Amino acid sequence: MKTEVAIIGAGPSGLLLGQLLTNAGIDNVILERRSGAYVLSRIRAGVLEQGTVDLLREAGVADNLDANGLIHDGFEIAFNGDRVRIDLEGLTGGKHVTVYGQTAVTEDLMNARRAAGATTYYEAEDVTPHDVTTDAPYVSFTHEGTAYRLDCAYIAGCDGFHGVSRRSIPAERLNTFSREYPLGWLGVMSETPPVAEELIYATHERGFAMCSMRSPTRSRYYIQVAADESPDNWSDEAFWAELKQRLPADVAGQLVTGPSIEKSVAPLHSFVAEPMQYGRMLLLGDAAHIVPPTGAKGLNLAVSDVNTAYRVFRQIYDHSRPEALNAYSATCLSRIWKTERFSWWMTSNLHKFSDTPDFNSRMQRAEISYYLDSKAGRATIAENYVGLPFAALPAA
Incomplete structure (x- = not known):
């Protein structure tokens, strides 16, 4: 079996890269160790930067997004009992974000790939990259009991933090940087109308809270908990009671509660691996980096990697510039x-890290006050929230 680009992982980054390459006439095969149903069952955030929306449109998979996505011109930070609105459009010259669930993005991409007739192997086992430092790499895998060899020109590792792609790179060839936060987010999904039209990030003496949504009838709420907390320790009633205590009184008074349809705890950590290329294998998304969910950057950062990888492959195949591959890692890492x-700043300043007032907690309050009280500070938050421009490849 042979293809040009072997893509490991059928999450949104692998599917989006595959769709862009297919549209450009660059053959690709996707290998995914999980079933399609499992991939779609994963609940993730859904705040899309403008650049992400633009790339989905370029890939031709934005019809549902444009019809059902909720455009947000701003969001709020609740601090000291007050609500300060970050006017995204006004502070960034007209940019905004779009609320559209990652599950919906993945489903749109799956449907588009199926319609294009592109090849995907779900439940592929023992996926292993080989000879990635040569000009003839390949990937071996087993599917439905049959062993396969997929010869290719390039490999795109889109298989997440625990995937095989990064683990296939010799440890001495990678530098990794990480920070573990001693906290997590307990998240609840409910079939209830959102408490506000825009997202609310709340910092409170009891801990961080967030009000988000997936649609006009489906809400997503979070509260800060210990990193090792179990969602089984929280009844729906206990969650709603704690959330209300952390929100401004006027917001808590409008909150519509109901049975949870999903409840989980996400630990918070930051991680970056450098470089993001080893021979002819590229790392994309969570395979190369992790951000805390504060600021909604995980999916968007993966999409920026996809944008860069796609431009690299277009340079290689359309302009016979194989050397463009060497610019991939540095271009991605600059963004x-x-x-x-930004994710570290939001996490470090909106969460509670100490049960007693100390120097750091006072600095948190001063930092938030400084940014929220200054138009320049609010503009800095806004330009990061809507997404920094995608980094361009060096000129030929």
């Missing part, structure tokens, strides 16, 4: 570290 900084 990744700035985005990591």
Whole structure:
């Protein structure tokens, strides 16, 4: 079996890269160790930057997004009992974000790939990259009991933090940087109308809280908990009671509660692997970097990697510039570290890290006050929230 680009992982980054390559006439095969149903069952955030929406449109998979996505011109930060609105459009010259669930993005991409007749192997086992530092890499895998060899020109590792792609790179060839936060987010999904038309990030002496949504009738709420907390320890009633205590009184008074349809705890950590290329294998998305959910950057950062990889492959196949591959990692990392900084800043300043007032807690309050009280500070938050421009490849 042979293809041009072997893509490991059928999450949104692998599917989006595959769709863009298929549209450009660049043959590709996707290998996914899970079933399609499992991939669609994963609940993830759904705040899309403008650049993400634009790339989905370029890929031809934005019809449902444009019809059903909720455009948000701003969001709020609740601090000291007050609600400060970050006017995204006004502070960024007209940019905004779109609320559209990652599951819906994945389903749209799956449907488009199926319609295009592109090849995907779900429940592929023992997926292993080989000879990636040569000009003839290949991937071996087993599907439905049969062993296969997929010869290719390039490999795109889109298989997440625990995937095989990054683990296939010798440890001495990678530098990794990480930070573990001693907290997590307990999230609840409910078939209830959102408490507000825009997202609310709340910092409170009891801990962080967030009000989000998936649609006009489906809400997603979070509260800060310990990193090792179990969702089984929280009844729906206990969750709603705690959430109300952390929200401004006027918001809590409008909250519509109901049975949870999904409840989970997500630990928070930051991670970056450098470089993001080893021979002819590229790392994309969570395979190369992780951000805390504060600021909604995970999917968007993966999409920026897809944008760069796609431009690299177009340079290789359309303009006979194989050397463009060498610019991939540095181009991605220039944007990744700035985005990591923003997620770290939001996480570090909106969450509670100490049960007693100390120097750090006072600095948190001063930092938030400084940014929210300054138009320049609010503009800095806004330009990062809507998404920094995708990094361009160096000129030929």
